[in-house]
Amino acid sequence: MFTADFWMVLAILAYFIVVLTIGFVYAKRANSSTDEYFLGGRKVGPWLTAMSAEASDMSGYLLMGLPGLAYFTGVADAGWTIIGLAVGTWANWHFTAKRLRKYSEKANDAITLPDFYARRVHDDKNVVSTIAALIILLFFCVYVGSCFVTCGKLFNTLFGLDYMTMMCLGAIIVFLYTLVGGYLSVVVTDFVQGCLMFFALSVVVIGSVGLGAGVENIVTFLSDIPGYLTLAANATPTLGADGNQLVENSMPVFGAASPMGILTIVSYLAWGLGYFGMPHVLVRFMGIRDANEVRKSKYIAVVWVCISMFCALAIGLIGRAVIPAEFLTNSAAENVFIVLARMLLPGFMCGVVVSGILAASMSSASSYLLISGSSVAEDIYRGVFKRDAKDNQVMIVSRIVLICVFLLGIIIASDENSVIFKVVSFAWAGLGASFGPLTILSLYWRRLNKQGAIACMLTGGISVVVWKYLLSPLGGIFSIYELLPCFILALIAAVVVSLATPEPDESIYYEFDHYMDDDDLTEEEIEINDAFRSSRL
Numbered sequence: 001m002f003t004a005d006f007w008m009v010l011a012i013l014a015y016f017i018v019v020l021t022i023g024f025v026y027a028k029r030a031n032s033s034t035d036e037y038f039l040g041g042r043k044v045g046p047w048l049t050a051m052s053a054e055a056s057d058m059s060g061y062l063l064m065g066l067p068g069l070a071y072f073t074g075v076a077d078a079g080w081t082i083i084g085l086a087v088g089t090w091a092n093w094h095f096t097a098k099r100l101r102k103y104s105e106k107a108n109d110a111i112t113l114p115d116f117y118a119r120r121v122h123d124d125k126n127v128v129s130t131i132a133a134l135i136i137l138l139f140f141c142v143y144v145g146s147c148f149v150t151c152g153k154l155f156n157t158l159f160g161l162d163y164m165t166m167m168c169l170g171a172i173i174v175f176l177y178t179l180v181g182g183y184l185s186v187v188v189t190d191f192v193q194g195c196l197m198f199f200a201l202s203v204v205v206i207g208s209v210g211l212g213a214g215v216e217n218i219v220t221f222l223s224d225i226p227g228y229l230t231l232a233a234n235a236t237p238t239l240g241a242d243g244n245q246l247v248e249n250s251m252p253v254f255g256a257a258s259p260m261g262i263l264t265i266v267s268y269l270a271w272g273l274g275y276f277g278m279p280h281v282l283v284r285f286m287g288i289r290d291a292n293e294v295r296k297s298k299y300i301a302v303v304w305v306c307i308s309m310f311c312a313l314a315i316g317l318i319g320r321a322v323i324p325a326e327f328l329t330n331s332a333a334e335n336v337f338i339v340l341a342r343m344l345l346p347g348f349m350c351g352v353v354v355s356g357i358l359a360a361s362m363s364s365a366s367s368y369l370l371i372s373g374s375s376v377a378e379d380i381y382r383g384v385f386k387r388d389a390k391d392n393q394v395m396i397v398s399r400i401v402l403i404c405v406f407l408l409g410i411i412i413a414s415d416e417n418s419v420i421f422k423v424v425s426f427a428w429a430g431l432g433a434s435f436g437p438l439t440i441l442s443l444y445w446r447r448l449n450k451q452g453a454i455a456c457m458l459t460g461g462i463s464v465v466v467w468k469y470l471l472s473p474l475g476g477i478f479s480i481y482e483l484l485p486c487f488i489l490a491l492i493a494a495v496v497v498s499l500a501t502p503e504p505d506e507s508i509y510y511e512f513d514h515y516m517d518d519d520d521l522t523e524e525e526i527e528i529n530d531a532f533r534s535s536r537l
Contacts, residue, residue, distance in 0.1 A: 003347070005159060011351025015196075015358060016173055019189045044187055044284075046293040050300035052187040053284035054089070055194035057275075058305070061424045062312050063197065063357045064150055068334030070316025071327060074228035074235035076260050078316065080268035082309040088272020089305045093298035096276060097285040099443040099516065101294065104286045106515040112371075113279045113435070114379040116286070120442045121450040122508055126383035128453050132435070133375035135461045136279055139430040140368040141405055145412025146423040147365035152413065154357050157335045158342070167413055170358065175369065175406045187287075193356075198304065200356025201311035204337060207344040208318045218321040227257025228320075234258045244328035252325050267481030271425075274432030274483055276439045277460075279371045315340065365409070372405045373398035425481070426468060433460035433486035441494055446512040452498030460490030 044052070070078040104110045107119035114132030121128060151170025152163040212218040219229070227233035237245040238253040246253040275281060288294060319326075319336035322343075327333040341353045377398035382389040389397075412423075438456045441448045467482040 007347025008351035011348045012355055015355040022189050043289050044287050045289055046297040048187050048191050049284050049288045050297035051194035052190035053281050054301050054304050055190040056280045063337050064334040066312040067316035067336050070313050071319050071333040071336045072330045076231050076234045078313050079231050080265050081271050084269040084272040086306050088275040090302050092275035093301055098291050098294040100285045101288055101291040103515045112374050112378050113282055114375050121453050123450045129379035129383050131457050133379040135434045136375045137372050139427045140372045141408040142427040143368045144365050144405055144409030148409050148413035157338045171410055197356045200353040201308055203353055204340055205311045205314050208340045212318050212321045218318055221321045225254050232260055247325045250325055263480045270481050270484035273436055273487050274428045277432040277435030369402050369405055373401040376401045429483035430464045432483050433464050433490050436487055437491035437494055446509055447498055449498050449504045451501040452494040455497035456490045456494035459493035460486055463489050
C-alpha cells in the first residue's frame with residue numbers, strides 16, 4: 001500500500017511535468033525572435049497579464065513569508081505590509097500600466113525596461129540602459145536566491161530531505177522551463193501557478209478553521225496573547241539564550257505587547273511604493289495585447305492580490321492557535337502553511353496544495369531569471385558591445401546570463417536559516433528605489449533628461465545599500481524601511497539634476513506630448529494629460 005508521502009511526491013512530480021511541458025510547447029514560438037522570447041510579441045491577453053504579474057510578484061513570501069511573520073508576531077507587521085502592498089498594486093495598475101504599454105511602443109518599440117528608460121530620454125550611448133541592467137542583475141540575484149530558499153524549506157519540512165539537495169532540484173526545474181520557453185512559457189505557467197496558489201490558500205484557510213474548532217475559539221485563544229490581534233501593537237515572543245521562543249506547559253511565552261510606532265507603520269506601508277519599480281511587474285504592462293485591456297487586468301489583479309494576502313495572514317494566525325508551540329523562530333514559522341496542509345489533507349491532495357508554494361517561488365524565480373537575461377543581453381551586449389548582433393546571438397548571451405544568475409541564486413540560498421521575508425525586503429527596496437521614481441517621472445514629467453535618469457538610478461540603488469548596512473543599525477529614525485527615504489532621495493536627485501542640466505530636445509517633448517492617444521483616454525486622463533502638456537518644468 002502506498003504511503004501518504006508517495007502520493008505527495010506524485011502530485012508534486014505531476015506539477016513539475018506540467019510546467020516543463022508548457023515550456024517546451026512554447027519553445028518554437030519563443031525562439032523565433034527576441035521580441036517573442038522577451039515580451040511574447042505584445043500579444044498577451046488581460047487574464048494572463050494580470051495573473052502573471054501578480055503570481056510573479058507574490059513569491060515565496062506569500063505562502064511562507066507572510067504566514068510566518070503573522071504566526072510569530074501577530075497581525076500588525078504582516079497586516080500593515082498587506083495594506084501597503086494592496087494599495088501599491090492598485091496604484092501601479094491605475095497610474096502606470098496603460099501609459100507604460102503605450103509609451104514603450106512609442107519609444108521605438110522598447111522590449112525591456114532598461115531599453116524603455118534609455119529610449120525615453122534618447123540615450124544613444126545606452127548608459128541609462130546599462131546602469132539599469134546592472135542594477136536588475138544585482139538585486140534579482142538576491143530575489144532568485146529567496147525563491148530557491150522556499151523550494152529547499154518545502155522539501156526539508158515535508159519529507160526531511162536534505163535542504164541543499166532539494167533546493168538545487170527546485171532551482172533546476174525553474175531554470176529549465178525559463179531557458180527553453182521564454183516569456184510566453186513564463187506567462188502561461190504563471191497563470192496556472194496563480195490559480196494553484198489561490199486554490200491552495202483557500203483550501204488551507206477553510207480547513208484550518210476546522211482544526212482550530214471554529215473562528216470563535218481561535219479568536220478567544222489569540223486574544224489572550226498581548227498585542228496579537230491588533231494593528232496598533234506587536235506581540236513580543238520571549239526568547240531564550242539560544243534565540244528560540246520559550247515554552248512553558250506546552251504553550252509559547254510572550255512578553256508585553258510592543259506598540260507600533262508611526263515610523264514602523266510608515267515603513268510597512270512604504271512597501272507599496274516598490275511596485276512602481278518592479279521590472280517583473282512592469283514588463284507585464286509592456287507585453288499586454290491592447291492598452292485598453294489594462295482596466296480589466298487591473299480588477300483581476302487587485303481582487304486576486306487582496307484575497308490571497310488576506311488568506312496568507314489568516315493562515316499564520318490560525319496556525320498559532322492550532323499548533324501554538326510548533327515553531328520557535330521566525331525562520332521556522334515560515335513552514336506553518338506546509339505543516340497545516342499535512343495535518344489537513346490526504347497525501348495526493350496535500351501534494352497538490354503544497355505545490356502552490358512551488359508555484360509561488362517558481363513563478364517569481366522564472367521572471368527574475370528571464371528579465372536578468374534579457375536586460376544584460378539586449379541592453380548591454382547588443383546595446384553597447386555589439387549593436388549589429390542578431391537575435392540568435394542575443395538569446396545565446398541571455399541564456400549564459402540565466403546560468404550565471406541561477407548559480408548565484410543557489411549560492412545565496414545556501415543558508416537554510418534565511419528568513420524569506422527579510423531577504424525579499426532588501427531586494428524589493430533596491431529595485432523600488434532605483435526604478436520607481438524613474439518610472440513615474442518617465443510617464444508623467446516631460447522635463448526628465450538623461451542625466452536625471454542616471455542620477456535617479458544611482459542614488460536609489462546606492463542609498464539602499466548604505467541605508468541598510470550603515471544607517472539602519474544606528475536605530476531611531478534610521479530604523480525606517482530603507483525603501484521610503486531612498487525612494488524620496490532618488491526622486492529629488494532626478495528632478496534636481498534634470499533641472500540643472502540642459503533641457504531635452506524637442507523630439508523628446510513631442511514624443512512625450514503625443515505618446516497617449518486621446519481617443520483611448522477617459523475624460524479624467526485627458527485632463528491629466530493636458531495639465532502635463534502645459535507644464536514646462
